Amino acid sequence: MEYILQNNGVLVKGVTDLDLAQTLDCGQSFRWTQQGDGSFSGVAFGRRVSVSLDGDRFFIRGASAEDFEKYWRGYFDLDLDYGSIRKSVAALHPVLSEAAQYAPGIRILRQEPWEALCTFIISQNNNIKRIKGIVDRLCESFGEDIGGDFAFPSAETLAVLSPDDLAPLRAGFRNRYIIDAAQKVASGEVDLEACRTLEYEQARRELMKITGVGVKVADCTLLFGLHRIEAFPVDVWMKRALKTLFPGMTPADFGEYAGIAQQYIFHYSRMHPEVFENDK
DNA sequence: GCCCAGGTATAAA
């Protein structure tokens, strides 16, 4: 991979199979906002950057070469060959081939595990706009000030609080789930790093020790926070998509890149709600 | 007012 330092950022050349809107505004991360010029601005690892794409030139404004190697290269999953993965996923099923064409620029971000866990706890029975608002208030209220912006608060920071302390977030019944998660992660009762290498079902169980974490939140944490791309989160919408578009198939049938397949399907079915017309 | 939002805990059958 070739990259150079330029204009207070890092310019990466030869980046393919990446679409910023498809990747940053598809409900896997809640901390990116599109700017007027089409770039996306966001915070991760306690650092703010804004990213833009011009053909195969990917510019990360605000990143040093050191940070690129340490954080952003992995975060945007630049070393995984999504073109080749997309082909193998498309070969699994004709509908999947169709779905993969609608969002060929989706990538699975390598988010920080605790942030992924926490934001997907907040996501339950909620909509993306409001999730983003709650996450913003969470960072502003309890995250470290990094110069006008706020880092995502650590589990340790939240572990000493009570659910009532989270009232300003207006997250409702999820407050006690967030605190329970923070306490179990901070104490080590739940070991997020172990979930990288644990057998998949065991990793799920580990996360589901937390009150408010069921299979969906666990799978999203595994997929988006621990890069377990065999995880296939199933929400009510995906249940419907599976039944209508892939009758007889289970999440396990989608193979080692099931999570990426799931993202293609999720996008496709959202763009084409008419495929559910004859379903109740 | 009513319905829904990338679900889960809880109680009941």
Added chain:
DNA sequence: TTTATACATGGG
């Protein structure tokens, strides 16, 4: 083991 309902909040 499976199925129904409440849960906080806010936008359409």
